[in-house]
Amino acid sequence: MAKPVTTKIINSPETSVDDNLRGLVATYPLLHLHPKHRVVTVRSKTVTSKVALIGGGGSGHEPFAAGFVGAGMLDGSVSGGIFASPPTGNVLYTIKYLAKYNTGGCLVLIGNYTGDRLNFGKAIEKAKLTGIKAEGVILGEDVASSHNKTGGRGMMSEVFLFKMCGAMASKGADLTSIRDMAVESVKHMGTLGVCISPCSLPGQPPLFEIAHGEMELGAGVHGEAGISKIKIGTAKEVVGLILEKIIEYLKLVSGNRVVAMINNLGGTSILEMNIISKEIKDYLDSKKIQLERIYSGHMKSSLEMHGFQICLLHLNAKSGDTWLELLDAPTDAPCWPGGEASIRRDGGIGDDESLLQTDERKRASGPALSAKEQDILRSCLSTAAQELDLNEALLNRLDSGCGDGDCGNTLKRFGQAVLEYLKTASLEYPSNVLWDLSEIAETDMGGTSGGIYSLGLSAASQALTSAKSNDVASWLHAWESAMEAITKYGGAEPGDRTMLDTLHQAAQAFKQNLKEEFKTLLIKTGEAADSGAKATTGMTARAGRASYVSREYTRDEDAGARAAAVWLRAIVDTIVKSI
Template sequence: MAAKPVTKKLINSVESCVDDNLRGLVAMYPKLRLHPKHRVVTIRNDRDTGRVAVISGGGSGHEPFASGFIGSGMLDGAIAGGIFASPPTGHVLYAITHLHKYNSGGSIVILGNYTGDRLNFGKAIEKAKIAGVKVREVIVAEDIASSHNKTGGRGLCAEVYLFKLCGAMSAKGYDLDSIHKMALDVCKHMATLGVCLSPCSLPGQPPLFEIAQGEMELGAGVHGEAGIAKVTMGTAKEVTALILEKIVDHLKLVAGDRVTVMLNNLGGTSILEVNIMCSEIKDYFSSKKIKSERIFAGHMKTSLEMHGLHVSVIKLSRENGDFWLELLDGSTDAPGWTGTRLSVWEDGQVGDDDDVLDNYTRKASAGPSLSQSQQELFRGCLQGAGQALVKSESLLNKLDSGCGDGDCGTTIKQFAQAILDYIKQGSVEHPSNVLWVLSEIAEKDMGGTSGGIYSLGLAAASQSFASSRTVNITAWLAAWESGMQAITKYGGAEPGDRTMLDTLHTASVAFKQNLSSDLKTLLRKTGDAAEVGAKATASMTARAGRASYVASGYTRDDDAGARAVAIWLQAIVDFMLSKI
């Protein structure tokens, strides 16, 4: 079968398109500031506003989301990832710390409910908190089509609603807690659903999927993924009814309710079609005696050139609905809405704040130290675990190929090799410091979702040790449990969801149950439990992570992440037993 042709796009190169896009934004609106090394765009300030900074971001390819909504009364800054990819933790932390210099009221970070964003933004938020920054997060998850998932629906164009609402409250001088409370309340009253008529294509690639003539995808997302069902193409009136019936049911709307509506052009829909749909939306709600107070339409959160749209609705609560409308009506000069004063040219709009991260380093005690003999044991454990993971690259890639990118082994090998390099000369005297370094290695050398998971878990374990007085078995268990709690908080998974947590949890339970046993028994029982936990994932239904998005027929073997944990845990057990 002949390969599908690559879709034509006006870019310079696949590699430079994200950065070229950001340079173009500040060329149009020179009063914005581009921080190119971190792919961050901010409002330019030279003094403390005293306000709350409103921050967001995510993958590129969704323009004008999110940088196009920077301006007074909306976002103060945004972080751009690669095409359809979450920005790395370091870039998010840079944005938070830079904006903290000029907004002492704190920061509210708005992110979509995607594993990569939750992990990378979550790690940055936790780092910022450790450094003393006042910061709150709002995870937007309003998509109806994916609302059945364990971690909730995806965050779609309703994130832009939060940009406007939070930005308007900040402009009015409200404090961080008040803005955060409002945002969480609004999130309970939002729902989004859309349709896709033709797919998009990543730069340098053919279309991501196919849609037959006369069909459309219901419930399409913004990352080029197909929807939840193929349905027959209909008229604008029919499509409107199909979407809004589900939204009305989801929000439990009844006659007399009031709503605001956002119609998001996914990128390739003509303005003529958008206008027609707006008219049909107005008529539909009128027929149900539901008052549509506002209808906003345009490119909000696109999916490159995808032909389709999302309809997002906020049910205006009786208690706060008028206030929300007041916020939505507040003035803004964000260029995603219209041309603004930011269009006036001014020199110096490009340049990183190179010293900002140096002022926001980790502020934590080193915690208790290890004796010389304990250090040698710790170093040997790390070496054994790293070597075992390097040898397991092919196995883990094979396990990952059915439900992921087939690169789990390669990704973990990069992590393991970086650890092996570190322990050749790095100090292992303080477990807290070592675990923090490993967390940073996972973030930088491992990358991706797996890197985010390991980084969060290790950072939490590090903080647990920092507050411990001694290094003993109980302290290691506390650090272990702290790591799992952090992974659950930001990754959304729990034991039983077919992830690495199944191995970690099963082994930790065995470890805890055998604390009073002799060391050999404790180690053997823990290693055996890790194997049981990894094997159990083969028969589990994936409810979190990438495997949850594919058919169960592709997940018949052990979960790659769970198997990886069993491999390094067993390597540690074997080394410790050899020294007893």
């Protein structure tokens, strides 16, 4: 059975390359597009004696190579079709155009792929026949394909040398010196990567398949499968596996210095990329290899492929300092990720533990509870916590239609933390208990729910601090203070399909029955809480995450409202049983 075509946001497969290049220069007007030849150059028309630097290859690897055109990097790039080498004529056009304005000659950086070697090489030879001083350097440093007769494929070495050669050219170095530096430095680079999902050409199905729980080691940037399929591991394990092979390839030892480049193959999140950076540093530190710089981002991607590559440049004793200076040199190329912030500095991680060591409020404030009242409060909190645990699945289900399906998990964490707290906590002063619960909500629940509960509980705590006695009026004031704080900072009001619908309806019943027998007051409050949660069924959400989704997903009760009813009902039922 044929695999389905992958959906992409394009106008058509036929126009995608040209539309991409027009979009690039629309985003970065510093660049100039030569549309008939798919060439991007710097805008300068001043004739200089510098060497012009040219790179390029197939499209689908963005930002490579046009995104690296700018002062201090490439003077021009030439793009082919998706994963296809540009034709000789377009490469020759690039050389001739830049030779008009750069009398020092043209250095063409060529990725080690058959099509690029042939088309770029032929263009260089044709340029020479017209009297243009042009030379090419073939770059390849891929560890996975290093055993090939022609050497490893060109990966991150091209991006490294766009920057290093560009910096040399900006400083006035001659063509031979720049070429020789490129030839020498690429010998000290090694790249290896993995992918966990393939890419697809516009209008085509995925190029290969990867089973769930597996990854391709040594995947290429043209959608090629890797050299082997292996079981996916943690970031630490995967990075360690890759670096072990690169270190062996480069024969690195303790005391060596390196620069790392992490290439996002297209579909890897920034969260993952940052974790990979952290693991690279930790691994190299463990090997006592000095990591001088990390450059991370989309360098030479493979459309939407989910994966990454790591390239290490060994800064050897002879030339390492010079290469590092070239990498640190300024550039206005729009997609180069380096800069002042990339330069290695010691330290940079650590907390000021003194900031939160002092208590933010006075302890032992407000009315105190008798021993019996403390036992009742302990039972109330314990029962409420247990009920949240029992209702985990229900709350997750209610949350799954319009949220992220974790309301039950979140409230269960809170309940478990409360139970742990009750093992050692003093419950003599309810204002302090509420404050402690607000801190637990902040640290153990987390997220939006933790913030809402923490706000409400801290406001209730402050209200009880100024109370004169432990009576229903004091607790009602604390209750209303909690709702006011949630409305003020959360933006929700009763009727917006949130936990406030439960709290508000229960509070109204509490106020309306203040003159009734205490047991009746509690029973009606519990019933009102249940009614408030049920009333959210089909209600239009005007606040919270549910307000972002279609009404068809909010036909059941609001998860937050039901959660509030669960613990509030547990509390009043516990007090009723104690009377």
